[in-house]
Amino acid sequence: MVDAGVKVNVEEHQDRRIARVTLHNAKKLNCLSTPLIVELTEAFTRLAKDGTLRAVVLTGAGERAFIGGADLNELGGLCADSARLFITRLHRACKAIRDCPVPVIGRINGFCLGAGLEVAASCDMRAAADGARFGMPEVRMGLPSVIEAALLPGLIGWGKTREMLLTGELSTAAEALAMRFVEKVVPAGGLDAAVETWLAAICRAAPQAVRAQKALMNRWERVSVEEGVLASIDALSDAYGTGEPQAAIRAFFDQKKQGR
Numbered sequence: 568m569v570d571a572g573v574k575v576n577v578e579e580h581q582d583r584r585i586a587r588v589t590l591h592n593a594k595k596l597n598c599l600s601t602p603l604i605v606e607l608t609e610a611f612t613r614l615a616k617d618g619t620l621r622a623v624v625l626t627g628a629g630e631r632a633f634i635g636g637a638d639l640n641e642l643g644g645l646c647a648d649s650a651r652l653f654i655t656r657l658h659r660a661c662k663a664i665r666d667c668p669v670p671v672i673g674r675i676n677g678f679c680l681g682a683g684l685e686v687a688a689s690c691d692m693r694a695a696a697d698g699a700r701f702g703m704p705e706v707r708m709g710l711p712s713v714i715e716a717a718l719l720p721g722l723i724g725w726g727k728t729r730e731m732l733l734t735g736e737l738s739t740a741a742e743a744l745a746m747r748f749v750e751k752v753v754p755a756g757g758l759d760a761a762v763e764t765w766l767a768a769i770c771r772a773a774p775q776a777v778r779a780q781k782a783l784m785n786r787w788e789r790v791s792v793e794e795g796v797l798a799s800i801d802a803l804s805d806a807y808g809t810g811e812p813q814a815a816i817r818a819f820f821d822q823k824k825q826g827r
Contacts (some may be wrong), residue, residue, distance in 0.1 A: 570591070571591055571595075571600075571602075571603065572591050572592075572602075572603070572606055573588060573589070573590055573591070573603060573606035573609075573610050573788065574588070574589045574591055575587070575588050575610050575614070576589075577617075577620075578608070579760075579791075580781075582601070582770065583621050583770040584617070584620050584621055585620075585621060585623070585624065585764070585766060585770075586587045586614050586617070586620060586622075586623045586624070587623075587624045587626070587627055587661055588607075588610055588611070588614075588623060588624070588625045588626070589610070589625075589627065589628050589632060590603060590607065590626070590627045590628060591628040592627075592628070593627070593628040593629030593631065593632070594680055595635070596627075596631060596632035596634075596635025596636075596677075597627035597628060597629070597632045597633065597634045597635060598632075598634065598636055598637060598638045598639070598643050598682075598683075599634060599636070599637050599638060599657065599660075599686075600637075600638040600640075600684070601641065601653060601684045603638075603676055604653075604656050604657050604659075604670065604698040604823070605656065605660075605664070607658040607660045607667065607686075608656070608663045609667075609781050610665060611623075611660070611663035611664050611667050612663055613664060614667060615663070615667050615668055620668075620669050620772050621670050621766075621769060621774060621777070622670045622672065622673070622769045623667060623669060623671045623672055623763070623764055624671075624672045624674050624762055625664070625671055625674065625686070625690060626673075626675075626676060627650065629675065629676075629677070630676055630677060630755065631676070631677045631678065632676070632677040632678040632679075632680060632683070633673070633675040633676055633677055633678065633679040633683055633686075633687065633693075634678075634679065634680070634683025634686055634687075635677075635678045635680050635681075635683060636678075636680040636681035636682050636683055636704070637657070637681055637682040638786060639651075639708070640705050640707070641653070641781075642725075643661075644680075654704075654713060654714060656748040657682055657685070657796045658714040658715065660686070660689075660715060661686060662688055662689075664686065664689040664690060665689045665785065666785075668669070668781065669712075669769075669777065669778060669781065670691045670765075670769055670777065670781060671689070671690045671691050671692075672691065672692050672693070672694065672759060672765055672766070673686075673687045673690035673692070673693040673694070674694060674759075674762050675687060675693055675694065675695040675696065675699050675740075675749065676695075676699065676755065676758060677696070677698070677699055677700070678700055679695070679698050679700065679701045679702075679735075680700070680702050680703070681702075681703055681705055681712070682700060682705060684702065684716075685702055685712075685714060685715035685718075686715075687748075687779035688696055688715050688716075688718045688719060688722060688748075689715050689718070691781065692765060693748065693749040693750055693751075693752065694749065694751040694752075694753065694758060694761045694762055694765070695743060695751070695752050695753075695758075696740065696752075696753065696755040696758050697740050697741070697752050697754055698740065698755060698757065699739075699740040699743070700737045700738070700740070700746060701737065701738045701739075701740070701741065701742075701743045702731065702732045702735065702736060702738060703716060703731050703732050703735065703782045704733065704735040704737070704768070705732075705734040705735070706733065706734075706735045710734045712733075713774050716728075716732065718719045719731070719732075719748075721748075721755070721788070722747065722764075723734060723747055723748050724746075727746045731767040732750035732761070739751045745772070746819050765795050771812060773811040773814075773815055774811075774819060775806070775809045775811050776809075776811055776812075776815075777812050778805060779802050779805065779806055781800060783798060784800045786798050787821050793803055
């Protein structure tokens with residue numbers, strides 16, 4: 568029996584170094600209490616310092632939930648000041664995921680609700696089992712949806728965001744795919760294979776280019792189109808300083824000469 572906590576397993580195979588981050592609180596649907604939130608933040612803060620890391624897979628233990636939300640037992644005992652501290656900590660965890668310099672893949676294997684959906688929204692890509700359920704039920708608990716729920720309009724549009732947040736209704740995995748919250752929906756038994764397809768593609772790409780691309784996309788979200796274009800020019804120029812474009816282009820032409 569694994570105690571509640573955040574477990575990080577780093578796998579190394581030839582030219583790939585992948586971290587798998589798992590929330591272990593399956594008996595409580597991996598719901599987020601303050602200790603789990605702090606551990607999650609610390610895990611991603613450490614991973615951000617790993618210069619050889621290629622990608623991170625984030626998931627919840629068991630088959631019933633990715634993250635079922637915030638811990639209602641803890642929420643029920645909050646006051647205005649402690650609620651501010653709790654939600655600020657949760658935002659910091661989401662920010663640590665978003666600030667991770669390599670792609671973070673959300674492996675969604677069940678309920679993905681409230682705080683869990685905000686964590687999922689903080690990932691770069693999301694694959695879901697076909698039995699997963701999605702929702703922001705905070706209004707049913709007397710609370711507005713906050714912090715990284717602000718990412719939803721950019722992901723699913725204002726109409727679907729309003730529907731999800733104002734009604735608190737749950738969506739199926741197929742509906743989450745249709746609204747473009749997730750990029751893949753597969754049978755539960757195929758979830759790892761779906762994630763592996765992305766990992767293999769990421770690891771075939773040039774590592775510094777992937778990091779630069781993620782940093783650039785994060786910047787695009789914060790600035791005007793004109794500023795984003797100018798930042799892109801800098802990013803392309805900086806890429807040549809790594810030597811990766813030169814090596815990748817040479818390899819391309821070498822393979823072409825060899826008829827591959």
